[in-house]
Amino acid sequence: MSDHALNQISLDTFKTLSAGEKAPYLTEQGRSFHALVAQQFSRPMLDDLCSLANDVRRLAKTRDGSSFLQSRLFDKRAMLYFAQPSTRTFLSFHAACQTVGLDVVNVRDSSTSSEMKGESPEDTIRTFSSYTDLIIMRHPACGFAEEIAWLLSNTSRPVPVINAGSGKDQHPTQALLDVYTLERSFENNGGIDGKKVAFVGDLKRGRTVRSLAWLLTKFDGVKIYFVAPPELQIGEDIIAYLDAAKIPYELTSDFDQVIPEVDAVYMTRLQDEWDSDNESSQLDISKYYFTKDHLNVLKEKAVIMHPLPRRKEIDVAVDRDPRAVYWRQVRNGMWIRAALILRIFGCDQKVRDYYKEHI
Amino acid sequence: MSDHALNQISLDTFKTLSAGEKAPYLTEQGRSFHALVAQQFSRPMLDDLCSLANDVRRLAKTRDGSSFLQSRLFDKRAMLYFAQPSTRTFLSFHAACQTVGLDVVNVRDSSTSSEMKGESPEDTIRTFSSYTDLIIMRHPACGFAEEIAWLLSNTSRPVPVINAGSGKDQHPTQALLDVYTLERSFENNGGIDGKKVAFVGDLKRGRTVRSLAWLLTKFDGVKIYFVAPPELQIGEDIIAYLDAAKIPYELTSDFDQVIPEVDAVYMTRLQDEWDSDNESSQLDISKYYFTKDHLNVLKEKAVIMHPLPRRKEIDVAVDRDPRAVYWRQVRNGMWIRAALILRIFGCDQKVRDYYKEHI
């Protein structure tokens, strides 16, 4: 029987907690067992993961380093359980698993399972977990990954769960890759501490923005600009959290004025797939687009980010500017996910040691 | 051209044989080439596979053992050809293949193939077999796996076939995992010989029960109880077989009376997906449910099994009792399938030798 913190409280109690209150249950002696909510990552953990991701990225460029990385978890299996389609998150995790030697098996749709034979979802997941050593899960229902993590923590063979996106709710590894991209972008420029970050576009519904705003509070002296039409401004819960954490922020609809001020512009697309009545597609958001002309007023060492997919928020002519780092974000996701997996399995120190000795 | 026994008789002749009569054609000098029907496994073969599965299971727990196992078949490929969905059997075979180093490729649906271009099923399978060294096949049609095995035995590049479930008919590796679970459960208690086993629930349509009943006849002094409402009792062909083999059995509808008598309770769910008119869903089968109270009358060393998925046949409160071994059955399936694959490729002796030397 596991002595994992998650099995010390009931599922019902766990569910009533806010993401921040859940954090302690997901961290064990400085080690994350499950990775479910952005809020569970402390500043030291973030720093550790970013530096580990650097080691992984550089090791993976050499044949010897690749071979070492792949021999870390060659004897383990990961299940990519994607009840909701997401090719890019799937590919990113698949590549991360391959980097560290994990064999991957892919379950796309639970309707091919025994649910139709009257089995409970809990039994289905417990059965699936029997064949694997890690579950990477994407599910449309908020809280489903947490429920599974709680359930598995209470079995005799607990299996770690990584939340790869749950509804409008959480997508913690996206937030990690954004932090890692900021870290890399500012690595010769003082790091994230003291930087000004603008979030632009549909801030009301983008879980990416919400999670990253949360994680930025772990850094010193950060200032955040929320740039959006009033209808799509950031939620009050985030504002309340920033107030409590004493993080300075501004809410504005004047994009042009913000661009020259900031060190990072984080663009987002309109999330109109959540619309019930297409109301937001009536909005003119073109004044929140990043155009070629904006490159002239953007700071020389600033960066332009986007979680992708993009529509017209960023002119394709911007892609070749060295400050456009959204394609690099994609690769960064792979490295930080590999780092997270190594950490979950306790392989991080061996990777660091090998890196120091060989590179 | 293969000298495999299967190509010594015509397919039409082969099809007319009973499962028991087919057995000799599927066994070559003590080695199973194809694995198609439960009946082909002799007692020595069952003992061998169970002991090999033990070796595999223990080796897989160590990095060196895993590495040795994975190097057995690293240069071979297996095709999981699942024309019928079954996530758990798929996952179990996938894990078994990975354990012994087989690269897996997955074909879920033959409708994505050239059948729509007017190709015969035989040509399709022969083409598919060209890319692989083992075909693990699940198909809704009874006898389809046998037909393919026969066909491939008659080509210049015969590829072994494992039946992963064919219609209502056969699911031989499920029967193997049940035997392996019984072996493990009784390993410090005299083995399967002399034990009393109760099958409970929908015995009429569960292929699992039929196959396992068949295999139990290979053991000495076993007694079987078939516990079911009259409408769902075991088929007459099985009864006739037990009579011929002089195996004692009882047919009863009194579950409560049987529980304290037996060493193993094998629960099954209602297989109402085979119903044409929902007639069986009218039946009250609640008196064939295993409840928490039954734990008090069950023998101390007895076990509760279930092929899963379950509905309400077993109260979830029973799960934590050490006598509930249905979750262990799931893992056992992986080990016995890995053992079967090693045996098919003739790698069994090397694994035994390595085990003896190293563990």
Place this chain on the structure above:
Amino acid sequence: MSDHALNQISLDTFKTLSAGEKAPYLTEQGRSFHALVAQQFSRPMLDDLCSLANDVRRLAKTRDGSSFLQSRLFDKRAMLYFAQPSTRTFLSFHAACQTVGLDVVNVRDSSTSSEMKGESPEDTIRTFSSYTDLIIMRHPACGFAEEIAWLLSNTSRPVPVINAGSGKDQHPTQALLDVYTLERSFENNGGIDGKKVAFVGDLKRGRTVRSLAWLLTKFDGVKIYFVAPPELQIGEDIIAYLDAAKIPYELTSDFDQVIPEVDAVYMTRLQDEWDSDNESSQLDISKYYFTKDHLNVLKEKAVIMHPLPRRKEIDVAVDRDPRAVYWRQVRNGMWIRAALILRIFGCDQKVRDYYKEHI
């Protein structure tokens, strides 16, 4: 930024070129980077690939050779992006990748991607390419693979593209496997030079025939027979090309007369899936079937080929004749694709060296 030839001209210009004119842009210092059109393969390249495929095939038969091959690209990943179903081409490439150690990830349908979120196809592919080192692409749109190759050549992380079939247009690796099969068939009989090859059946729409006819012009003294009903005869563009290349050919509808003349009979099926109004299914093509009786008039060292799937064009009774090589074509596809991949990654010389030393 890549210095790849493809990024030296605009996509629009590239698109206007014929397949032959495209060739120089796809070949860099004797090395094929992308593999998009049959026409890009020169005679020395074809000879090289065939001899490399021989080495791969023989190495793969031994455990040491397999291990060496798999260690070539163990640190790389390939994406099989099949927007159009094709199980056999998929399986062939999957096996080829596994042979040289490439980890494979499978994207079957772009509709599971972010295209529905308003992303451009270019962005989708560029994102996908971030996770992989090779894209093997099948797509219903003519020219799509070329467009993607051009696009990726203009990024800071160019990824090679192999065209695994694009509409009615190109299927270059099928043409390669046909050349390789002819090479192997005539390896003790003077090679392809000077041989007579008959193409039979639906020559109008079979891209296989078109591509192979093109490649045969690279050999000396080849004569081609196009055997088809007038409605399905070979296109005028191919005829014009053969005229320009001064390759002798005959157009005929008399199959019986041609059979005893030729060294290879290349059978094809009616491609009626391209019919808009079923007009071709009205045609009686039974006089273009290869029957058992034809075996008596076929030369002793001739071969019968078919790209498969077949319908009734070849009697199954022909399958056991040693001159029937269509099942061997299937395996040859795997070897020549593995050779092509090794060449794309510049691993060819190491494989040749290992082969010479060890076998």
